[in-house]
Amino acid sequence: MNVGDRVRLMSGREEGIITRILDNNIVEVAIDNDFTIPVARREVVVIAPEEAKFLRNDAPQPAARKEPAAPVLATKGIYLALVHQSEELLAVTVVNNTDYDVLFTSGEDRNNIYRGLQNDKLAPKATRVITHYHLKDFEKWPSIVVQFLQHRNGAPSLFEPVTKKVQFKAASFYKSKKTAPILNKEAYLFQLDTKPTVVDTDKIKEQLAETAAPKDNYKLQAPEHEVDLHIEKLTEDYQGMSNSAMLKKQLEHFQDALDRAMASNMHEIVFIHGTGNGVLRKEIQKILSKTVGIKYFEDAKKEKFGYGATLVRLR
Structure with missing residues (x-):
């Protein structure tokens, strides 16, 4: 079903x-x-x-009036066709009139809110119904968004994926009626593809090589054994800084030194934060208590630093 x-x-x-x-x-x-x-x-x-x-042709039927058929599209391509199931109901159908397999997703965009509909792999010369719309609700129809990628085993080219958004406007919708390829039925037809864009595979290889190549020009530099976090040691332009800005600057310098100490396998490091109002000391110790890889931390030698430094032992 x-x-x-x-x-x-x-x-x-x-x-x-x-x-x-x-x-x-x-x-x-x-x-x-x-x-x-x-x-x-x-x-x-x-x-x-x-x-x-x-079973439905028991009663004689009046001869149908023949009307000239719209020309069948001979051009290849990928289409969105809205085909009459009746005078009122339309089947919204993705049509693959190419020699490639088409991987596609489809969805509705209503007031910039997206809702997925269906996804599938369409073989060459195949179709797939994704939803149905009533003509009486035309003014309420959402836009249809189709994303697709063309592929064929043994093909010499790799194509870029395509995203196409079809917005239905009365002025152009009723002028789009043509005979849909593959279906060979009259439909409101919208072409989704143009000439496929070939991917530059050499450029992709270069990008992959750059990503995989080790950065030989970078060498991790271990911090000093004692890191002074007084603001005047970190920047010359601190006179106009707010207390919160100075604290942020100090904590950034602390975190950078701690990360480099752990990465370079240092056994211990001392952070000189001073006494002051104790805010910087509390923030540092709060971070240390949550950091994996810290063996323990304590006040550094009081005879050298007083109560203004923290010694950190690393694992």
Whole structure:
């Protein structure tokens, strides 16, 4: 049971078309192509094409008036085709009229809010219905967003992925009616692709090589055994700095020195923060208490630093 199948309700004679799979047990059905209702899967049965062909022609039918058909598009390409299921209901269909496999995703964009619809791999000369729309709701239709990538085993070229957004406007929509390739049915047709853009594989190889190559010109420099965090030691332009700005500068310098000490396998390091109001000391010790790889920390030698330095032992 798939989107686009014609079904009959088990509880009556109503028929409709499946327009959406809501979940594993519920489908949305357009009844008489006028209104949609959610129905349990067990309450509907798919109508076989043979039934429509052989069992629905008991009464003589008036001869249909022949109208000139629109020219079939001979050009290759990838299209979005809106095909009449009835006078009111349209099946929104992705058409792959190329010699390549097409990997695609599709979704709706309504007021810059995206909702995914379907994704699939389309073989060459294949189609896939992604959703259904009612003409009476035309003004409320969202934009359709299709992303796709063309591929073929043994192909000599690699193509760029493409994202195409189709916005429906009345002025252009009704002028887009043509015969859709593959389907060979009249449809509102929008081409999604242009000439495929070939990827420069040599450039990709160069980028990968640059990413994988070791940075020989960089050498980790271990910090001094004693790191002075007094603001006048870190910058000359501190007179106009706020207390919070100075604290941020000191903590950044502390973190950089600690990271380099751990990376260079130092056994210990001393941070000279002074006494002051104790804010810097508390912030440093708060960070040390949460850092993995710290064996312990304590006040450094009081005879040398007083209470203005912290000794950090590293693992």
